[in-house]
Amino acid sequence: MARIKETFDSRAWFMLECDDPDCERRFDDGQWYAYEDDLLADAKDxxxxxxxxxxxxxxxxxxxxxxxxxLPECSTCTNIMADPAGWKDGQCPECIKEEIPNERS
Incomplete structure (x- = not known):
């Protein structure tokens, strides 16, 4: 996982960073976490x-x-696709292929 990791007092401390190119935003520049699970849970929140x-x-x-x-999320199956090529009206190619109606259209 792309993260900054340093060791303090024999513990791993983590800070999350965005994977988008040119993004300078960090989860919280001033806050370091001792537990990766807590960091990820807070980030999702x-x-x-x-x-x-x-x-x-x-x-x-x-x-x-x-x-x-x-990243965009399919409006029908809610899957996140790392490559949104082939999307149409907020639907991923698989839902389009299966002819699943788009409720949001």
């Missing part, structure tokens, strides 16, 4: 989008995006 490699095999690693740079 603050609107961050965290994509895990085991859920998205096309990714080389886990990735995260701040609320300003969230």
């Amino acid at each position: 603050d609107g961050w989008q965290i994509l895990y490699r085991d859920e998205h095999p096309e990714l080389e690693r886990d990735m995260q995006y701040c609320p300003a740079h969230r």
